Amino acid sequence: MPRLVLLDVREPWEYQTAHLPDSLFMPMGDVPSRAHQELDPDDHIVVLCHHGLRSLNVAMWLRAQGFERAQSLAGGIDAFSRTIDPNLPRY
Incomplete structure (x- = not known):
């Protein structure tokens, strides 16, 4: 059964500063x-970084590799912390 995967592609120091559970x-x-070892092409993959470019x-x-349900989180974790969870540290 496909699942939702939050894929955080930031650097280690960024992930340690703030990340989603x-x-x-x-x-x-x-x-x-x-990617091909740890991700399932059937899953809905939401990729996130700091502002959304990476x-x-x-x-x-990922889409070019056959992960058709991959998408980017617009605005990244910064927008998430501003609009959804203000307790999430910003940097």
Whole structure:
């Protein structure tokens, strides 16, 4: 059964500063070597980064690799902390 995967592609220090619970941490540079081993192409993958640029690039790459339900979280974790969870640290 497909599931929702929050894929965090930021750097380790960013993830340590603030991250969403149950997100899968996979720095952007690791995605090409880890995606096919750790992600299911049937899952709905929401990729996130700080402001949304890296996540958009990763989501587009994933789609090109057959992960058709990959998408980027618009505005990244920064927008999430401003609009949804103000307790999430901003940096």
